[in-house]
Amino acid sequence: MTSGDYVIRAIRADEWEAVKRLRLVALRDPVADIAFLETYDDALKRPDSFYRERAARSAEEPSGARQFIAETADGEWAGTVTVLIEEAGSTDWAGFPVERRQGHVVGVFVRPEHRGSGLVKALFDAGVAWARERGAQRVRLLVHEDNPRAQAAYRKAGFVPSGVTVQLEADAGKREFEFVLEWPA
Numbered sequence: 001m002t003s004g005d006y007v008i009r010a011i012r013a014d015e016w017e018a019v020k021r022l023r024l025v026a027l028r029d030p031v032a033d034i035a036f037l038e039t040y041d042d043a044l045k046r047p048d049s050f051y052r053e054r055a056a057r058s059a060e061e062p063s064g065a066r067q068f069i070a071e072t073a074d075g076e077w078a079g080t081v082t083v084l085i086e087e088a089g090s091t092d093w094a095g096f097p098v099e100r101r102q103g104h105v106v107g108v109f110v111r112p113e114h115r116g117s118g119l120v121k122a123l124f125d126a127g128v129a130w131a132r133e134r135g136a137q138r139v140r141l142l143v144h145e146d147n148p149r150a151q152a153a154y155r156k157a158g159f160v161p162s163g164v165t166v167q168l169e170a171d172a173g174k175r176e177f178e179f180v181l182e183w184p185a
C-alpha cells in the first residue's frame with residue numbers, strides 16, 4: 001500500500017535492528033513518558049534477542065501481533081503502529097474483561113519531521129484492515145489525557161472515546177482514555 005511519499009507495510013522478521021532504532025527514537029520524544037510504557041534506558045538495556053523475538057512475533061503468520069511501518073523512498077522508517085489481537089473471554093492488562101475479539105493499537109509514533117502529513121491515518125488504515133481480516137469486531141487504543149495531539153490524530157482516523165478510562169498508578173491522578181473504532185457487523 002502506498003500513501004503519498006510512503007510505502008505502508010508490515011515489518012519483516014529480519015528487520016529487528018530497524019525496529020529497535022525507531023523504538024529508541026520514539027522513547028526520546030518529549031512526550032514519551034506519557035505515550036509509552038517503557039523508558040529509553042530500559043529499551044536500550046534489552047538484549048538483541050528481545051528485539052529479534054519481538055520483530056519475529058510482529059512479522060509472521062499466524063500471530064496475534066503485527067507491526068506496520070511507513071517507509072520513505074530512501075528507506076527511512078517515518079512512523080509505526082503495532083496492532084495486537086485480544087481474544088474474547090480474556091482479561092486485558094488493566095484487569096478488564098475483553099468481550100469481543102478486537103485489535104489493540106500500541107506503539108504509535110511518527111518522526112517529528114514527518115508529522116502532519118496524514119501518515120498516521122494511513123498506518124491506522126493498514127492496522128485496522130489487518131485486524132478486520134483476523135475477525136476483530138472493533139479496534140481500540142489508550143491515550144493519555146495530556147496527549148491532545150495524539151487524541152486529535154486518533155479522532156481524524158475515525159476513533160472516538162468509549163467512555164472507559166484507566167487510572168494510572170505510576171502517574172498519580174492521571175488517566176488514559178480508551179478510544180475505539182467500530183464498524184457495522
Ligand SMILES: CC(C)(COP(=O)(O)OP(=O)(O)OC[C@H]1O[C@@H](n2cnc3c(N)ncnc32)[C@H](O)[C@@H]1OP(=O)(O)O)[C@@H](O)C(=O)NCCC(=O)NCCS
Binds near residue numbers: 153
Ligand atoms: C501521535 C502522533 C503519531 C500523531 O501523528 P501526527 O502526524 O502528529 O498527527 P497529525 O498531525 O496528522 O494530527 C494531529 C492533529 O492534532 C493537532 N494538534 C497538534 N497539537 C495539538 C494540541 N496541543 N492540541 C490539540 N490538537 C493538536 C494537529 O494540528 C493535527 O490536526 P490537524 O491535522 O487538524 O491540523 C505523533 O504526533 C507522535 O508520534 N507523537 C509522539 C508519540 C505519541 O504521542 N504517540 C501516541 C501515544 S498514545
